[in-house]
Amino acid sequence: MKIGYYPGCSSSGTGKEYDISLRKVLNLLDVQLEELNDWSCCGATSAHATNHLLSVALPARNLIIAEDQKLSEVVAPCAACYNRLIVTQHELETNPQLEKETSELLGKSVRSGISIINIIELFVHIGKEKITEKKKNDLKGIKAACYYGCLLVRPFNITHFDDPEQPSSMEKIISATGAQAIDWNYKIECCGGAHSFAHKEIVVDLSRKIIDDARLHGADVIVVACPMCHSNLDMRQRAMKNHQEMPILYLSEFIGLSLGIEPKELGIGLHFISSDSLLEKVGSKE
């Protein structure tokens, strides 16, 4: 299986371990990634808070690159990148005026037809069976809280992914590792997103509620599919008072553990919150 890869900016910064672990895991699962040549930032929150045309033109540039590389399917592991790319496709299809302005700006128009998928969809395509087949380390006994955040499932009429109010696809993938996906209440609540920089207190408050609910339902770990969510849940735990630490892992890292990849190779040591307690249970060392 070969698929286009849009790493997004965080893959070389705060979410480096997401990129590292994903490449390792996909390699073991026989998936070849073809990175977009000369890709640029999707614009994320900053662009659409600044200028609508810019927020569409940035993802559009990357879509054109993917077209030029003749890719039919592109995975964007970052939830924000995924959302911006797929929303841009939708906007260009439904707004002729915007489409015209964008093509004029870029000197080329998006022909569309490329399927943009998120990381959960990618693992769904690969299939539970494949993960079970390649599994070396059964994660039985681990209770994982699958956290989707806001951007993976919304807006539903554009993403058409899972049930926007009650998603369950990540749980199904997790079950292939042997771990138990718990039923909890905060899996699609917002972590505070980009407020992390200007309004830290909001993020600390929101992230704490998410972590507390996961713990209340017995979670050993929260599994995420977005570098922004990861950095908020992981980094801001230090600012929480009277707080018991909760390891936050990327979906790719979690699957990587079950495939027998060393935690260090997955970049698990790069997190703020130690995953030692979890790794002890799993039987591997950081």
Added chain:
Amino acid sequence: MRIGVFICHCGENIGRTVDCPAVAEAAGRFPGVAYAVDNKYMCSDPGQNLVKNAIKEKNLDAVVVGSCSPHMHEKTFRKACSDAGLNPYLFEMANLREHCSWVHEDIVEATKKAIDLTRIAVEKVKRNVPLEPIRVPVTKRALVIGGGISGIQAALDIANAGFECVLVEKEPSIGGHMSQLSETFPTLDCSQCILTPRMVEVYQHPKIKLLTYSEVENVEGFIGNFKVTIRKKARSIDDTKCNGCGNCAQKCPIKKKAFSEFDEGLSFRSAIYVPFPQAVPNIPVIDRSVCTYYQTGKCQMCVKVCGREAIKFDQEDSFITEDVGSIVVATGYKLYTIDKKLDDSEIKGYGEYGYGKYKDVIDGLQFERIASASGPTSGEIQRPSDKKTPKKIVFIQCVGSRDESKGFSYCSKICCMYTAKHAMLYKHKVHDGEAYVFYMDIRAGGKGYDEFVRRAIEEDHVKYIRGRVSRIYEENGKYIVKGEDTLAGKSITIDADMVVLATAMIAQPNASKLAQTIGISYDKYGFYNEAHPKLRPVEVSTAGIFLAGACQSPKDIPESVSMASAAAAKSLVLFGSDVLEREPTVAHVNDSVCAGCFYCQKVCAYNAIEKKEIRDRHGNLIRTIAYVNSGLCQGCGTCNAVCPSKAVELIGFNDEQIYAEINAL
């Protein structure tokens, strides 16, 4: 020939895009046209008089009106013709509105097209012949399907007018959803107290034949002459012997295996059961899926305690046929399935509210049972999970309704009112309790309705919050309701003890199947379609069939009852005459040409093609040919199209007429 052509402006509907005087002028030059004129409103009295006077004064022998669709006004103009002494079938209509002015913008082109359409009608009418309506007898009996309040009302009205009525109900008892309700808005009178006397009246009425636990299996025939097959499902009880003593249900060892349908799953019932004490008829039925005898062959406790040998384990479904002249469909509604998605339906479910997961998150009908004196808690407000009195209760309106993302864009109409009633009943019983209502809009149109809602807010201090609830989850024994107060612009969290969801009213799950059996149309939600939304709200497009109650769209009790009486009145109109006149535009077989291949019989959707034997004078069979039963034929023309020897002619639309229309283009 002397044909008169009348071009209608339809106010501005046609006149805006079609130059009507020009069309009339052009029509005046068509061969055979003796008189052509345009008029602002042809359907008005002066417009019709124009036709009548012209027929007499200009000695017309055929008429063409260019106006709206035949569906709208063909009858009107045919009548005008016949009033003036012209056979009504020497009239043709050119549709200059739906087929022309409404769909075009360019006046020049639209006028050209209008002239073409008029020419077509003129060429057709030249080949029309006088026709006489077909007369069929009327069976003066009605069938009412559904024994809820609508069906009960319709049956009683028809029977009280002196006509026989067959009432079919699929459940073991009549009464429908109304029998489950506690008190009714806006007067708070007890639902059972006003309903049960009606149920008894139905049971005792000499003109009503009540068939409970029965379903309509097949409908044949046409207005005035329906033949209906009804399946009487096996009750496993001989209803001629049972006296309703109730010993069997009391002694039945199955106590906690089957949920009571009447109590909406909040209590249990036995395997042999009467749905509720006031059931009509008061005859039990055996639920074979849980009965020990049917499962293991043992037990027979009910047989032992029945003093009248009424238990009949080997009873089978039986079929009866009834001849009726009209059918009233009153099959009612179901509540939205909020707990789960159904794979093959548009229903998305409301998993985020935890219905089905949390015992104290219930729907409106369940709250009715809890608030009802005859309910599982004898009317005391208790949580289903631990029987405690909820001190904080949240009601959520529009669950499913007006929510396209969950499958339904329509308003269920009654939820604003019953939620106000629920909150009020709660406050009347739990004085120190707090009641919250989340609403989108309050739709309280109706006599005394808005006053009722105001009373809930002002006198009973129910707290109304305008906004939606995003999520409900359990935390430390409380149900955390997270919502938005859109008036205050804030998010709001309530730790409730109990939550009541006002879920959408939806069509019965088998509504489309029944519609196909009877031959009526339904909308994308499964609600039955009326013939005209304003002027024919209780009729359907199939003659002789009428609608009553919530099977047509969500309705409250007063509206359902009014509609039921209207449907009954429509049946009675039918029974007012001994014969019915039907359109003569039906198929006809030319005996000398028919080869007897019976392709026509295979394609006929109305079973109107019969076999006819041709014999010589000695009685020897020469051939068997097709014959059209003109009482059943709907004039669709399918037989006409498939006939390889062109033996079938559709009267009023024969080949010569159709070719003339095409050649006129």
